[in-house]
Amino acid sequence: LREGLYHALMLALYRAGRQAEALRTFQAARTFLGSELGIEPGRDLAALEEQILLQDPQLDIPERAQVRPNNIPSRVGPLIGRAEDLAIAQTRLTERRLLTITGPGGVGKTTVALEAARASADHYEHGAWLVGLESVQHPSQVAEAIGLALRRPVKGAGSTPAEVLTTLTSHLSGAELLLVIDNCEHLIDEAARVIRRILESCPAVSVLATSRERLMVPGELVLPLAPLTIGSRPPVRFTAEEAVSR
Numbered sequence: 261l262r263e264g265l266y267h268a269l270m271l272a273l274y275r276a277g278r279q280a281e282a283l284r285t286f287q288a289a290r291t292f293l294g295s296e297l298g299i300e301p302g303r304d305l306a307a308l309e310e311q312i313l314l315q316d317p318q319l320d321i322p323e324r325a326q327v328r329p330n331n332i333p334s335r336v337g338p339l340i341g342r343a344e345d346l347a348i349a350q351t352r353l354t355e356r357r358l359l360t361i362t363g364p365g366g367v368g369k370t371t372v373a374l375e376a377a378r379a380s381a382d383h384y385e386h387g388a389w390l391v392g393l394e395s396v397q398h399p400s401q402v403a404e405a406i407g408l409a410l411r412r413p414v415k416g417a418g419s420t421p422a423e424v425l426t427t428l429t430s431h432l433s434g435a436e437l438l439l440v441i442d443n444c445e446h447l448i449d450e451a452a453r454v455i456r457r458i459l460e461s462c463p464a465v466s467v468l469a470t471s472r473e474r475l476m477v478p479g480e481l482v483l484p485l486a487p488l489t490i491g492s493r494p495p496v497r498f499t500a501e502e503a504v505s506r
Contacts, residue, residue, distance in 0.1 A: 439468070
């Protein structure tokens with residue numbers, strides 16, 4: 261007796277290319293409602309039958325909003341006390357192709373960078389991609405780590421670091437994307453060299469880096485993060501959030 265179920269079935273059958281079955285479903289509903297309750301189907305069901313008969317374009321499956329490819333993890337908790345820094349980061353990403361977020365360890369550089377990447381990913385045809393350097397031990401592995409994060413292996417058997425970097429920039433040459441290169445400080449010289457090469461060779465690639473110090477790459481904008489002030493509202497709210505989560 262639930263007309264909404266008939267409506268959903270008719271629409272599903274029509275969108276699956278089974279127009280005749282959708283119309284038979286309406287007739288079945290009409291017969292059943294008439295025999296059980298002595299009533300005709302409601303306006304919505306009758307209107308849907310007419311739309312199906314006319315093959316109304318409004319019944320077509322709506323196009324899904326395009327989701328940019330990326331590997332940026334979803335945010336787990338709230339962003340506390342960094343709204344202004346986030347707004348600045350987003351603005352500066354539109355001004356230059358290299359933004360480095362700097363500050364001491366644990367200050368929130370990665371958190372702000374990831375949030376900025378989430379907010380900006382749709383501005384790049386090929387999305388935003390996170391490259392974590394925290395587990396990379398040797399400078400020669402920086403370019404390879406970027407390739408792996410992009411799901412484009414760039415190192416073949418016997419490849420030299422120079423060849424790996426050339427392969428990487430070749431893959432990126434036609435891409436429009438944002439690279440989030442996190443934790444550059446322990447490999448800063450090589451990270452800076454690779455980033456500079458990418459920016460010079462790949463005109464539609466932008467880089468959002470995090471490091472305890474700036475990269476000293478031409479065109480770099482720097483956003484320094486200071487520790488949140490103890491006793492100010494953001495840390496107090498953070499403590500409350502922590503208490504609730506535990």
